[in-house]
Amino acid sequence: MAVEKAASSSGSGGAGAEIAANSPLSRFSKVVLGWDYLRLLTDSKERKQPKGLKSVKSTYENFNEYISIYEPLLFEEVKAQIVQGRDEEDETDWQQGLIASCDESEGFHRLSVAVLETFQNKVSENDLLLLSTVKFAEGVIPKAYAFALVENRGGQGTITIRTFLAGEVKDLEKAVPQRSQRLLNLSSFVQSTTTNARLWMIKICSLSTIMREYVALHSVPQLPFKDLILLAAERNKIEGREWNVPAPLMDYLQTNLNESQLDAIHAGLSRRSFVLIQGPPGTGKTQTILGLLSAVLHSAPSRLQSNSKGYSVRKQVTGLEFEDKLDNWIKASPWLLGTNPRDLILPIDGDDGFYPTGNELKPEIVNSNRKYRAHVLVCAPSNSALDEIVLRVLQSGIHDENSIVYKPKIVRIGLKPHHSVQAVSMDYLVQRKLSASVANRGGTDRERLRASILDESAIVFSTLSFSGSSAFSRMSRPFDVVIIDEAAQAVEPAILVPLAHGCRQVFLVGDPVQLPATVISPIAEKFGYGKSLFKRFQEAGFPVQMLNIQYRMHPEISLFPSKEFYGGFLQDGESVNRKSPWYTYRCFGPFCFFDIVEGEESQPSGCGSWVNEQEAEFITTLYHQMATRFPELKSGPQVAVISPYRNQVKILSERFKSSFGENFDQVIDINTVDGFQGREKEVVIFSCVRAN
Numbered sequence: 001m002a003v004e005k006a007a008s009s010s011g012s013g014g015a016g017a018e019i020a021a022n023s024p025l026s027r028f029s030k031v032v033l034g035w036d037y038l039r040l041l042t043d044s045k046e047r048k049q050p051k052g053l054k055s056v057k058s059t060y061e062n063f064n065e066y067i068s069i070y071e072p073l074l075f076e077e078v079k080a081q082i083v084q085g086r087d088e089e090d091e092t093d094w095q096q097g098l099i100a101s102c103d104e105s106e107g108f109h110r111l112s113v114a115v116l117e118t119f120q121n122k123v124s125e126n127d128l129l130l131l132s133t134v135k136f137a138e139g140v141i142p143k144a145y146a147f148a149l150v151e152n153r154g155g156q157g158t159i160t161i162r163t164f165l166a167g168e169v170k171d172l173e174k175a176v177p178q179r180s181q182r183l184l185n186l187s188s189f190v191q192s193t194t195t196n197a198r199l200w201m202i203k204i205c206s207l208s209t210i211m212r213e214y215v216a217l218h219s220v221p222q223l224p225f226k227d228l229i230l231l232a233a234e235r236n237k238i239e240g241r242e243w244n245v246p247a248p249l250m251d252y253l254q255t256n257l258n259e260s261q262l263d264a265i266h267a268g269l270s271r272r273s274f275v276l277i278q279g280p281p282g283t284g285k286t287q288t289i290l291g292l293l294s295a296v297l298h299s300a301p302s303r304l305q306s307n308s309k310g311y312s313v314r315k316q317v318t319g320l321e322f323e324d325k326l327d328n329w330i331k332a333s334p335w336l337l338g339t340n341p342r343d344l345i346l347p348i349d350g351d352d353g354f355y356p357t358g359n360e361l362k363p364e365i366v367n368s369n370r371k372y373r374a375h376v377l378v379c380a381p382s383n384s385a386l387d388e389i390v391l392r393v394l395q396s397g398i399h400d401e402n403s404i405v406y407k408p409k410i411v412r413i414g415l416k417p418h419h420s421v422q423a424v425s426m427d428y429l430v431q432r433k434l435s436a437s438v439a440n441r442g443g444t445d446r447e448r449l450r451a452s453i454l455d456e457s458a459i460v461f462s463t464l465s466f467s468g469s470s471a472f473s474r475m476s477r478p479f480d481v482v483i484i485d486e487a488a489q490a491v492e493p494a495i496l497v498p499l500a501h502g503c504r505q506v507f508l509v510g511d512p513v514q515l516p517a518t519v520i521s522p523i524a525e526k527f528g529y530g531k532s533l534f535k536r537f538q539e540a541g542f543p544v545q546m547l548n549i550q551y552r553m554h555p556e557i558s559l560f561p562s563k564e565f566y567g568g569f570l571q572d573g574e575s576v577n578r579k580s581p582w583y584t585y586r587c588f589g590p591f592c593f594f595d596i597v598e599g600e601e602s603q604p605s606g607c608g609s610w611v612n613e614q615e616a617e618f619i620t621t622l623y624h625q626m627a628t629r630f631p632e633l634k635s636g637p638q639v640a641v642i643s644p645y646r647n648q649v650k651i652l653s654e655r656f657k658s659s660f661g662e663n664f665d666q667v668i669d670i671n672t673v674d675g676f677q678g679r680e681k682e683v684v685i686f687s688c689v690r691a692n
């Protein structure tokens with residue numbers, strides 16, 4: 001369920017929309033909008049912990065228990081985001097707005113406020129604002145202030161915001177607002193003023209993502225696998241409904257994937273509702289996802305036979321009317337929810353030029369024998385992790401039933417697509433379709449185009465958060481399969497967001513031993529809010545497919561992580577034994593520690609990110625030495641320098657720029673650990689920074 005969709009479910013029909021009374025969003029808004037900003041700051045400083053918080057568990061008896069644990073922890077995370085919001089470099093400052101109108105419904109005050117265009121451009125839907133009759137400043141004691149949520153940006157320099165001034169909800173169970181003088185003061189101010197009353201306002205942070213997570217948390221009772229989520233166990237495994245992978249495709253998979261990767265794909269083909277795939281670094285998680293996509297999109301239910309030319313349907317089935325056949329397929333297959341609209345609109349055996357061909361791979365040829373196709377959603381927690389996998393699909397393509405590699409129809413939806421995946425980004429595809437329809441003199445609107453692109457795409461790529469956006473609400477074709485990459489790096493409510501689209505099978509691919517989800521609130525963290533659904537399931541004994549051969553690290557490097565984190569079970573693929581020329585110098589690998597004794601850590605801004613200047617200087621020299629002796633390292637971006645600290649990345653970039661020129665980034669990647677995740681290089685130099 002999209003947040004915006006949920007918001008409009010009251011049927012008001014207005015843009016931005018009222019929120020339905022008793023909806024999860026109404027509850028979220030009432031709780032958050034009632035909070036006292038100044039008290040949140042003090043509580044955070046004093047590390048005050050609310051009473052009654054409980055730790056997350058491995059399994060839950062019922063939804064009430066589940067929500068009673070997760071909801072308060074999610075609210076702790078919201079508080080931490082609010083407190084952190086103003087710490088971050090934010091260009092917005094206090095602004096004045098003129099109240100143009102104010103109406104009240106379901107206890108909320110809805111204000112239309114005229115603001116400067118610069119401010120209007122900086123705020124978006126679900127941004128949290130702080131409103132006050134006076135500007136917060138030292139020595140000023142504000143008497144009338146409250147939070148507000150941006151509902152929409154109207155035309156002509158106005159924004160519509162929602163406040164809740166009835167009181168503060170202090171007890172989540174009773175959820176009765178308690179009287180608060182500052183809210184009463186603000187309430188009388190906004191109600192008594194007729195025109196041109198001025199309010200001060202400042203943007204605190206965006207709550208879009210966490211609101212989607214909150215809505216998703218409350219959507220669990222409506223999910224088909226509600227019990228599975230609560231119990232972390234599959235009760236009703238349906239036997240005998242395996243998928244048949246066409247022989248040529250199976251040959252390809254067997255030749256190109258290792259046994260553990262194949263096992264993971266077989267687990268999916270056996271139709272378990274949830275399949276967990278754990279992949280230590282470089283064990284081919286992405287490779288396995290590509291194999292899964294080929295299998296999911298081109299396999300047939302076991303009641304249908306396949307041959308190398310495509311699918312042929314057994315006689316008893318062929319004799320049936322199309323509707324009956326479809327009915328049978330739907331019963332036989334949880335991946336099929338209906339006829340694929342693509343098959344209805346595509347030219348038979350043809351290419352519809354869905355996106356421009358950027359490499360030698362051919363776009364999909366739709367075979368007239370193919371009567372069905374799963375609709376797949378692939379998600380990742382971050383834009384960079386998502387683009388990494390989109391790029392792999394674009395570069396490697398996927399394999400069809402005849403094992404012919406092709407580019408599937410895909411769309412990458414959401415914000416900030418990397419330039420390398422622009423050609424499949426939603427905005428680009430919409431623009432192309434718009435240009436085509438203008439050329440054909442056809443009128444069409446963007447919303448409809450977006451919905452049709454989502455329906456037509458075989459695979460939709462989205463971040464976890466964006467999958468809860470209203471962009472999905474007009475889609476008419478639900479997803480059959482959801483694949484979540486880096487699934488151990490997201491909090492449980494984030495994983496629930498894409499599941500609300502009505503999927504039937506979920507693949508969680510990740511590694512709980514690697515980076516966990518980012519949780520800002522130390523209190524929520526302490527109570528286990530950062531534990532991913534993947535880890536919770538694993539702890540509860542849910543079966544996990546383990547990928548056990550790594551293809552990235554030289555055996556000398558993999559030895560330690562294998563022993564330390566994976567009980568020694570991680571094996572090395574053959575290719576990693578390759579000897580690089582620079583190994584002739586022991587100080588150039590396979591791995592080497594350099595003790596920069598004179599190095600000192602410091603915080604240039606007095607707090608936050610750390611730097612170590614001496615380390616940066618040493619790394620510049622080390623790279624210079626390597627690249628001079630082994631010029632092949634300069635033939636492409638084969639070297640990376642990574643560090644956990646953003647400021648260190650900044651000074652490293654500056655040093656490399658001054659030593660090697662403006663274009664240094666064409667041969668060397670300097671990035672944070674998070675920013676580099678999922679990528680590989682011949683040589684990696686890690687800058688530890690902390691040296692005490």
Ligand SMILES: Nc1ncnc2c1ncn2[C@@H]1O[C@H](COP(=O)(O)OP(=O)(O)OP(=O)(O)O)[C@@H](O)[C@H]1O
Pocket residue numbers: 256257258261279280281282283284285286287288550551552573677678679
């Ligand atoms: N079965 C295989 N045989 C040979 N090479 C493989 C196989 N599977 C994966 N690889 C290679 O191993 C490397 C790592 O694969 P991939 O990027 O899919 O791993 P990953 O688990 O997604 O990595 P990360 O840990 O960064 O998430 C790639 O170079 C890939 O081509």
